Amino acid sequence: MGKDGSPKQYYQFDPKRNRLSWILGVSGLCILSYIMGAWKNTPAPNQSEVYTKVDCKPPSDMASSAIQSGFALDFQSHHQIDLNNSEGVQEFQPCDLKFSEYTPCQDPVRGRKFDRNMLKYRERHCPSKEEQLYCLIPAPPNYKAPFKWPQSRDYAWYDNIPHKELSIEKAIQNWIQVEGDRFRFPGGGTMFPRGADAYIDDINELIPLTNAMSFAPRDTHEAQVQFALERGVPAMIGIMASQRIPYPARAFDMAHCSRCLIPWHKFDGMYLIEVDRVLRPGGYWILSGPPIRWKKYWRGWERTQEDLKQEQDAIEDVATRICWKKVVEKDDLSIWQKPKNHMECIQNRQTFKTPHICQSDNPDMAWYQNMEKCITPLPEVTSADSVAGGALEKWPKRAFAVPPRISSGSIPSIDVEKFQKDNEIWRERIAYYKHLIPLAQGRYRNIIDMNSYLGGFAAALTKFPVWVMNVVPPNSDHDTLGAIYERGFIGTYHDWCEAFSTYPRTYDLIHASNVFSIYQDRCNVTHILLEMDRILRPEGTVIFRDTVELLVKVKSITDGMRWKSNIMDHESGPFNPEKILVAVKTYWTGEAKGDGLCSWTWIDHRDFISGNLDFGDKSIRTAHFGIARIEVQTKGIMTPETGSVSSHWLSHATPEPRLPNCRQSLGMIGRTFLFTTANAACTAVMF
Ligand SMILES: C[S@@+](CC[C@H](N)C(=O)[O-])C[C@H]1O[C@@H](n2cnc3c(N)ncnc32)[C@H](O)[C@@H]1O
Ligand SMILES: *[C@@H]1O[C@H](CO)[C@@H](O)[C@H](O)[C@H]1NC(C)=O
Numbered sequence: 001m002g003k004d005g006s007p008k009q010y011y012q013f014d015p016k017r018n019r020l021s022w023i024l025g026v027s028g029l030c031i032l033s034y035i036m037g038a039w040k041n042t043p044a045p046n047q048s049e050v051y052t053k054v055d056c057k058p059p060s061d062m063a064s065s066a067i068q069s070g071f072a073l074d075f076q077s078h079h080q081i082d083l084n085n086s087e088g089v090q091e092f093q094p095c096d097l098k099f100s101e102y103t104p105c106q107d108p109v110r111g112r113k114f115d116r117n118m119l120k121y122r123e124r125h126c127p128s129k130e131e132q133l134y135c136l137i138p139a140p141p142n143y144k145a146p147f148k149w150p151q152s153r154d155y156a157w158y159d160n161i162p163h164k165e166l167s168i169e170k171a172i173q174n175w176i177q178v179e180g181d182r183f184r185f186p187g188g189g190t191m192f193p194r195g196a197d198a199y200i201d202d203i204n205e206l207i208p209l210t211n212a213m214s215f216a217p218r219d220t221h222e223a224q225v226q227f228a229l230e231r232g233v234p235a236m237i238g239i240m241a242s243q244r245i246p247y248p249a250r251a252f253d254m255a256h257c258s259r260c261l262i263p264w265h266k267f268d269g270m271y272l273i274e275v276d277r278v279l280r281p282g283g284y285w286i287l288s289g290p291p292i293r294w295k296k297y298w299r300g301w302e303r304t305q306e307d308l309k310q311e312q313d314a315i316e317d318v319a320t321r322i323c324w325k326k327v328v329e330k331d332d333l334s335i336w337q338k339p340k341n342h343m344e345c346i347q348n349r350q351t352f353k354t355p356h357i358c359q360s361d362n363p364d365m366a367w368y369q370n371m372e373k374c375i376t377p378l379p380e381v382t383s384a385d386s387v388a389g390g391a392l393e394k395w396p397k398r399a400f401a402v403p404p405r406i407s408s409g410s411i412p413s414i415d416v417e418k419f420q421k422d423n424e425i426w427r428e429r430i431a432y433y434k435h436l437i438p439l440a441q442g443r444y445r446n447i448i449d450m451n452s453y454l455g456g457f458a459a460a461l462t463k464f465p466v467w468v469m470n471v472v473p474p475n476s477d478h479d480t481l482g483a484i485y486e487r488g489f490i491g492t493y494h495d496w497c498e499a500f501s502t503y504p505r506t507y508d509l510i511h512a513s514n515v516f517s518i519y520q521d522r523c524n525v526t527h528i529l530l531e532m533d534r535i536l537r538p539e540g541t542v543i544f545r546d547t548v549e550l551l552v553k554v555k556s557i558t559d560g561m562r563w564k565s566n567i568m569d570h571e572s573g574p575f576n577p578e579k580i581l582v583a584v585k586t587y588w589t590g591e592a593k594g595d596g597l598c599s600w601t602w603i604d605h606r607d608f609i610s611g612n613l614d615f616g617d618k619s620i621r622t623a624h625f626g627i628a629r630i631e632v633q634t635k636g637i638m639t640p641e642t643g644s645v646s647s648h649w650l651s652h653a654t655p656e657p658r659l660p661n662c663r664q665s666l667g668m669i670g671r672t673f674l675f676t677t678a679n680a681a682c683t684a685v686m687f
């Protein structure tokens with residue numbers, strides 16, 4: 001990714017920051033769980049600085065002014081196409097406010113219907129055509145434009161993600177605090193008692209650190225992905241369950257998991273085998289949290305030493321069988337390295353009967369594809385010290401070096417010449433975009449390219465302080481995502497006939513180049529546009545490139561979605577049949593109903609043993625919580641709720657029992673019981 005492009009003015013004062021920008025540049029890093037503070041290597045700006053620097057109102061909006069300006073007129077003077085859309089525009093209505101955080105394919109309510117085995121119910125399960133919403137997802141009342149990067153690393157508006165429970169739940173970890181109207185992120189985390197900065201420094205002492213892409217399921221830590229994106233850090237919803245993670249083979253220089261509690265040692269080591277698939281030759285795997293360093297921490301984890309030792313031994317055994325070398329076990333971290341090639345590993349198969357090396361299978365195929373228990377083969381090499389598939393340049397040279405997948409001719413119909421031409425094209429296009437939208441003014445941070453091809457758009461943006469999620473359609477004849485990763489950028493497979501694995505309002509800029517020519521015959525254009533509206537922030541921008549006929553159709557739909565837009569000429573001039581549509585989503589929010597006040601009483605509780613709880617850690621299932629009865633009184637239009645709470649509430653292994661009408665139970669920290677109802681997050685304290 002282009003994080004190296006953080007503008008000099010942010011970085012010039014602090015030697016540590018200079019180092020970081022270099023470190024970040026090296027290449028891709030997959031964080032299976034979280035290093036939320038990874039980007040927090042700058043001291044928190046003081047309050048007054050935040051107030052003066054951060055303007056919640058939209059800055060003078062170049063994108064909307066471009067829409068009214070000469071670029072559009074130029075187009076209209078040259079074209080006869082009827083742009084009169086005032087007739088028959090269908091106005092889309094806002095959805096109910098309860099959908100303000102709707103993630104269609106990871107809806108916890110829908111998920112309950114599916115198999116709990118291997119957490120399958122938390123994988124993508126998209127609504128059928130009949131179930132799809134046909135309305136606009138509303139922002140919560142009082143939503144404000146997020147803080148600009150880099151302040152966004154340290155601050156987020158409470159009204160944008162109104163979840164108090166997380167700051168209570170995570171209070172002991174010093175990860176997040178509520179300060180008046182905002183959240184502050186001091187840089188802590190479960191595994192980071194000294195702060196994420198120190199943790200990153202620890203890793204960096206052992207191996208050179210790089211930039212990151214994080215994923216986590218929509219679960220009790222749900223807001224972590226939401227917060228990461230709100231803070232301008234790359235992340236998406238995802239899970240290690242039964243299907244491959246949606247990335248190509250050999251994509252990441254490093255994968256990391258801190259207390260993610262994935263059963264690495266189970267299912268014949270399948271999850272480690274999946275990590276091995278996405279790791280580059282010579283890539284690193286870092287694990288911290290249980291069972292690593294159990295000798296020191298076993299008491300706090302509420303597990304027996306034997307149990308933890310057995311788990312660690314099993315992980316070490318799988319790692320050896322898949323030919324990883326243990327690099328180091330130091331303090332809280334364990335690090336393994338994947339071999340540079342499979343020469344030795346193939347010979348090893350005499351010794352280790354399992355896992356086998358997979359026979360026939362496209363290792364990059366990773367869209368609703370089941371994980372396998374066989375080792376993904378690496379491209380063959382001729383000598384023992386060659387890097388399988390070809391060595392990569394160091395970042396930032398890597399971004400423009402010919403990716404080995406292209407120089408080796410492994411992507412049909414794409415060659416070196418096409419790659420170089422593509423870079424040239426995107427350099428020109430970005431130069432043109434700079435006239436249309438405020439690219440250089442720090443207005444955009446999270447960018448998604450819906451149809452990335454060779455990643456040329458992202459590459460041409462490396463000088464800006466932005467990151468780009470490069471999306472490639474799955475199972476295409478020329479799958480380019482592997483090459484995009486070889487350039488040091490991040491991305492995912494995705495089929496735009498379905499909803500993207502993200503929360504609403506997570507992108508500032510959507511780039512949709514020839515998306516509709518690809519999808520118009522496969523699925524409903526209106527549904528794609530509604531999905532784009534969902535993931536776009538209020539006042540966010542969309543750039544479409546397509547034929548004029550398609551853009552006219554798109555515009556006629558988005559006119560009913562509270563977007564302002566205009567069709568403009570191609571950068572090469574008015575005679576190119578491809579045109580550009582620049583659209584801006586206007587600011588609006590949902591309206592608050594009721595005041596969502598909760599109160600509660602505990603009746604007949606007995607035998608509550610709270611112990612030293614670390615919420616999110618499965619070890620709490622060993623604790624015993626007894627039974628309590630809970631009544632929630634509400635004000636406003638909310639329905640009063642009553643129900644029983646049993647120890648099952650806190651067990652991750654059993655179905656989540658719920659209060660009638662209660663949206664979600666969050667569990668318990670010490671004597672504090674947490675749950676949310678339709679309109680409010682509630683906290684009850686046990687006496
Ligand atoms: C205890 S949290 C650790 C968060 C962070 N590393 C910290 O120390 O604060 C564990 C994270 O792993 C994620 N996780 C748990 N099971 C997972 C799975 N099967 N696949 C992907 N992520 C998972 C959870 O969603 C959560 O974000
Ligand atoms: C545009 O549509 C409006 C409403 O139907 C109509 O009155 C007007 O004449 C149309 N203008 C053009 C240029 O077609």
Ligand SMILES: *[C@@H]1O[C@H](CO)[C@@H](O)[C@H](O)[C@H]1NC(C)=O
Nearest residue numbers: 129132134523524525526527
């Ligand atoms: C797209 O879907 C909507 C509602 O689901 C429907 O009204 C519309 O006719 C569909 N459009 C096409 C072209 O099928």
